Amino acid sequence: MIREVIVVEGKEDTVAIRRAVEADTIETGGSAVNESVLRRVELAYERRGIIVFTDPDAPGERIRKLVSARVPGCKHAFLTKSEARGKDGIGVEHASPAAIRRALEAARGGDEQEAETGGAQIEWSDLLEAGLIVHASAAKRRERMGELLGIGYANGKQFYKRCVMFRITPEEFAAALQQLEREGI
Known part of the structure; x- marks a missing residue:
């Protein structure tokens, strides 16, 4: 079980994460992150720490910046575009369990x-x-x-x-x- 809570964009990302590791997630609901989600992220950070794990695209980067601004010091996990590429686009939900585990193991914070x-x-x-x-x-x-x-x-x-x-x-x-x-x- 991963100690930190993983911040992802949506339900499909949560499914992909849970195929790879045992972990809890907070879904932002896409790039329109609302205040209640940010409050949950803050609480998760205070209690367990968080890892921001968003898609390697512009909306994912926007979410990463919003969460980082609200919770400085959180960890970040990254997938390459090739690891996240699927037939329907780019996203965490398309990554293999091995790629997800590698990204989470390499999560960096500061x-x-x-x-x-x-x-x-x-x-x-x-x-x-x-x-x-x-x-x-x-x-x-x-x-x-x-x-x-x-x-x-x-x-x-x-x-x-x-x-x-x-x-x-x-x-x-x-x-x-x-x-x-x-x-x-």
Whole structure:
């Protein structure tokens, strides 16, 4: 049984989670997250902790931001787009039990404010030098780096924020960058 409560988008996600692991979920009901759902999420965080596990798409990212703003310090689990791809689109509900377990085991958390006051390990210039921003293949490179670091895909600004929030170390960053280079991306 996973101790934390997993925040997902809908009923189909809950079904997929329960096929993979024993866990409790809170369903947001899609991207129009209402106040009562946010209050339940806060209570779950206070009592057991939460893991935000949304689809790797724009609505999923919107939910992730709403919950993170309300509950700083929560954990996040990410699926790659390929892991979440189904015949009907992209979503947690399409992921295999093995992919769900991998994402939950790799869930990362951290208080963004605490990370910022503790000094960011990764600097904006690191992203520039790594070709993750202002580069012809920046989006593709960020997508793969996000997979390697376990922080998901994001635009340049959000990718930097995630590096700070999840306290990505220079060593982790360098190892992922070396793998990216080995893959020729």
